[in-house]
Amino acid sequence: MTEHPDATLQRLNTEVLEPCGWQPFGGMFDMIEEWPASVPTKRGVYVFLISRDEPIAYPVGESSIVYFGKAAQQRGVRGRVSQHRGTILRGPSDRWPGHAAHEWLMARGGVCVYSLAPDHDPFGSQGMEHELIKAFQRLHRTRPVGNGTAA
Structure with missing residues (x-):
């Protein structure tokens, strides 16, 4: 997927992923209604x-x-x-609040997109996740609601 209606996702594709040799986010599927057989078992990053x-x-x-x-x-x-999908499908718990990302997706529905790590990956998945969060924070002055708050 090279086009997405979310402008932030488009910017992250061109400003973070592509300069590091990663493919743009793709493979979009509904977190509740779908579970495509094509979801890869390779390392990478994903976005809800x-x-x-x-x-x-x-x-x-x-x-x-x-x-x-x-x-x-x-x-x-x-x-x-x-793992995330299983928790979302089980639904909210009266006993304790769940992961913030799960709560948002349970309440509003959601999709997942992902990018796989290239063979020559200089960052690793953890490093790329960090770079994406930093870039998001520069654009919106906070982290995404599911990734916690920035102090």
Whole structure:
């Protein structure tokens, strides 16, 4: 996917991922309604976006981005996103609040997009996740709601 209605995601594609040799975010699927067999088991990063037309108002601007994550383990993007999806499908708990990203996606629905790490990756998935959060923070003056707050 090279086009997405979220302007922040487009900027992150061109300003963060592509200069480091990563592919633009792609492979979009609905976190609740779909589980494509094509979700890869390779290392990478992923983003959760709310799927409704009402973006989140951040201190500067707005975006549909809720959360950035990294997939550095053996099952890669498929394994990590599968863990998140299971929690979201179980629904909210009366006992304790869940992960902020899960709560947003349960309330508003959401999609996932991902980018796989290139073979010559200088950052690793953790480093790329960090770079994406920093770039988001520069644009919106805060982290995405699912990645906590910046002090």
